[in-house]
Structures are given as structure tokens and as C-alpha cells.
Amino acid sequence: MTTNADAPGEFTPTRRTKVRRHPERARYDRQTVYEILDQAFVCHVAFVTDGMPFVVPTNYVRVGDTLYLHGSVGSRMMKTLASGASFSLCVTLLDGIVFAPTATGHSLNYRSVVVLGNAKVVDDADMKVDAMRAFVEYVARGRWPMVRAPNESDMARTMVLAVPLVEASAKVRTGFATDGQEEYREGTWTGVLPLKLTPGEPIRDPRGDRAVRAPDNIRHYSRPQ
Amino acid sequence: MTTNADAPGEFTPTRRTKVRRHPERARYDRQTVYEILDQAFVCHVAFVTDGMPFVVPTNYVRVGDTLYLHGSVGSRMMKTLASGASFSLCVTLLDGIVFAPTATGHSLNYRSVVVLGNAKVVDDADMKVDAMRAFVEYVARGRWPMVRAPNESDMARTMVLAVPLVEASAKVRTGFATDGQEEYREGTWTGVLPLKLTPGEPIRDPRGDRAVRAPDNIRHYSRPQ
Numbered sequence: 001m002t003t004n005a006d007a008p009g010e011f012t013p014t015r016r017t018k019v020r021r022h023p024e025r026a027r028y029d030r031q032t033v034y035e036i037l038d039q040a041f042v043c044h045v046a047f048v049t050d051g052m053p054f055v056v057p058t059n060y061v062r063v064g065d066t067l068y069l070h071g072s073v074g075s076r077m078m079k080t081l082a083s084g085a086s087f088s089l090c091v092t093l094l095d096g097i098v099f100a101p102t103a104t105g106h107s108l109n110y111r112s113v114v115v116l117g118n119a120k121v122v123d124d125a126d127m128k129v130d131a132m133r134a135f136v137e138y139v140a141r142g143r144w145p146m147v148r149a150p151n152e153s154d155m156a157r158t159m160v161l162a163v164p165l166v167e168a169s170a171k172v173r174t175g176f177a178t179d180g181q182e183e184y185r186e187g188t189w190t191g192v193l194p195l196k197l198t199p200g201e202p203i204r205d206p207r208g209d210r211a212v213r214a215p216d217n218i219r220h221y222s223r224p225q
Numbered sequence: 226m227t228t229n230a231d232a233p234g235e236f237t238p239t240r241r242t243k244v245r246r247h248p249e250r251a252r253y254d255r256q257t258v259y260e261i262l263d264q265a266f267v268c269h270v271a272f273v274t275d276g277m278p279f280v281v282p283t284n285y286v287r288v289g290d291t292l293y294l295h296g297s298v299g300s301r302m303m304k305t306l307a308s309g310a311s312f313s314l315c316v317t318l319l320d321g322i323v324f325a326p327t328a329t330g331h332s333l334n335y336r337s338v339v340v341l342g343n344a345k346v347v348d349d350a351d352m353k354v355d356a357m358r359a360f361v362e363y364v365a366r367g368r369w370p371m372v373r374a375p376n377e378s379d380m381a382r383t384m385v386l387a388v389p390l391v392e393a394s395a396k397v398r399t400g401f402a403t404d405g406q407e408e409y410r411e412g413t414w415t416g417v418l419p420l421k422l423t424p425g426e427p428i429r430d431p432r433g434d435r436a437v438r439a440p441d442n443i444r445h446y447s448r449p450q
Contacts (some may be wrong), residue, residue, distance in 0.1 A: 010299070016277065021300050041322070041333060044315055046271035046280035052241065053278045055271035057317040057337050075246050090269055092282040094422065099443065101433070103361050105284040108266060112282050136328050146413045148327040158329060170292050176430040188371045191435035192441055195424035197319065199418050205401040208326070208415035218324065218418055 012158045014117050017169040027170040036170055037062045039223045041092045045076045045089040061138040067163040068131045078159045089115050096194045097167040100177030101184045113170045119161035131160045140218055235438055241341050241349060242394040252395040261395055262287045264448045265316045268321045272305045272312040286363040293356045303384045308343040312342050321419045325402030326409045332383040340393045344386035356385045
């Protein structure tokens, strides 16, 4: 199990985070969990309102052992989470399609993280601005000093939630089909088609400064793999 | 509103599917909802077990006005959904990063669909095989006749669920920042960085037939945009 100074140790699998289907795909080390979290943009948050489970995509940023969410103070999801209600979130990176010799052997290669917990509203103005800075810098390092910082109105309209990373697990599928050798037959191609979220050419906002070129880290955008 | 023979009409927004945040991004026509569903591979399913909302990524296929899920008969998610419990699922396609002149103006371009409902177990053997064929053919057309069809053991281990597409809505964000003109300033690049899930070169399974080349639709893989 790889660990480093940034992410030492392991999550203790709980009854709720222990991976039961395909336990061989489970990862509980913070290093793996954090690497997955630090590569994606969108998580899916599940919460209960009026007895009904809802799922909403939203963005996030990890800072140390805390995950931050943000959104409108009027959002149903934000209000539910702010109330202290238990919720889950999931981050999934799709890495490829697995072409197997059998119909049911077909699969997807992926890396996913599930986080369970409760959120706390970040009320302290300095901490809230720090989280907002982290959101912007997560998208592109060096962006924060280039843009207008949140003003009072932005701050009032935006809720920031902190989710301590206490109960989490990752699930990783890699490689080819796991069908038995006897299933392979002549004439059928089997293998993996890799998939990757790829940036295109930056498109300039027609309202922006025409004299400015997109910074290098936007023109040659990359996420940690 | 665009409709065609495959997807006529609109979903009636309900209290649960009506888009409240950014209602200008809401789409209720089946055409848009189905186009989004037909492009992605993974949905995130939210369900409640022991009072706790869970979220799990899984694949799916749409056939007409029905969405099919499948999984192990032992899966907690499948068992919960099979019980008839209400659940939600969400499909999200990430299309780009929006670089705005203000910190809080930063956003993501995306297309998402939320489906609410209840699932029914597909018990009929022929209908179950039809759904499994749809799963395989969704991944790559022409694949089904190339692979070993589900046998009795595969059928017994796999549960297929049908979700009628009755209560659903889509949300679509496109374009640039929506900050006021007065926020734009000289020296800051603003615009959109497009993102796209891109296939790489197919990787051959070392256990497969070495004489067979990947079919054209896998080598030049594309999804409807």
C-alpha cells in the first residue's frame, strides 16, 4: 500500500463503506482515495428529502482531509446537507470499456470513491474565502489572483460545506476480461478500449480581453493521472 | 422544442423533477433527455438502506421509454431497487470548464439527466436476454453475435431491472460566463475549455485471438454527440 506525507494511513472500512461486491477491487488507503478525488471535477451527492433519495451532480475540492462543496444558499441539496443530515457522495472516473468473450463478461474499467458523512457549514469568512480560493485554484492553478475575488453579495449567496474525510472507500477495476480461458474463441476480438476525459482547444469568451492568450496551464490542460 | 419519432413529447415536470436552481437550464423534452442518456455509460443511483442514502455508479441502457439496469443478484443496490423502493438516478456529461472574470462566476458546462421512479425485476427469460443484448449492443453495435450468449448460470447470477421513464428532467449548461460586462477586465483570459471523453487505441487482450483486429466501430469508436 502506497502512502506519502500528504495522505498517510488508511480508512477503516465500516459496515457502510466496506466493498462487498468485488472486494478485490476495494482500496482503503488515503493515497488512492485522494488521487481519485484530485482528478475528477464532479461528484454525485445522494441525500434524502421527504423520504425520497435524490442525486445531484456538483463540483468539489479536497483540501487535506476535508472535502468542500459549495452552492447556492437556496439549493435544496445545500439546505439538506447544511441541516446535518447524513449523505453519501461518489466520484467516478471512467477509464475504459472491457470487451470480453462472453456477453456478461463485458465491463467497464473505472476508479470510484464513495464518501459517507455529514457536512458542516463553513461560517467563518476567512475559511470560506480559503475554500473558494481552493475551488478556483483546483480548476487552474494561478487563476485566483487573475479574477475578481468574492464580494459581500457573492459570499451571502454562496454556501460552503466542509465534509471531513472519515468514512470513505475506493473501488478500482483495471485490466481485461475475467472470463475463463475456455470462453475465448477464434474470430472474436477481445480487449480494452481506453477512455479519457480530454481537453480541447480553449474557446475565447467574446466579452473578454482579446489581447490575452489563454495561460499555458489552460492551453495545455492536464489533470494528475 | 425538437421531437422525433423515437422520442416524441415531453416529461411533465413534477414537484420532484422540476428544476429550481437555474430553471433556464431545464429541459423536459424526451428528445433532449434521451440524447443525453444515449451518450453516457455510467449513471449514479441513489437509494436508501437503513435510513442512509447511498450512491453507486452503474451502467445502463435505454430502450424506448424504459431504462434497464443490471447487476449481481447479491448487490445491495439491486436488492433495494428490486424491493420496489423509490430511487433516483443521474447521468452527467461534462462538456467544459467555464473561466469567468469573477471567482464565483466559474462554472462547468454539462448535460445531466435525473430520473426518479421505481424499478421492476425483469423475470421473463426472453425479455431478460433482450435487455442483456441491448447492454452489449449499446457498448458496440454488432458485438452480441460475436460473444457467448448468457448461459443458465449467467442468467441466474444477473438481475435485470426495468425503470419506466416517466418522471425525468434534464439540465443543460452551455456557453460562457454569465458575469456582468463590468466584471471583465484587461489582462484576464476568459473562455471555455471544452472537455470530452475520448477513446484511445484499443488494447488487445493477450488471451484473445491474435489474428483478429479490433472491429472498425471499436477502432474508430464514437458516441452520438
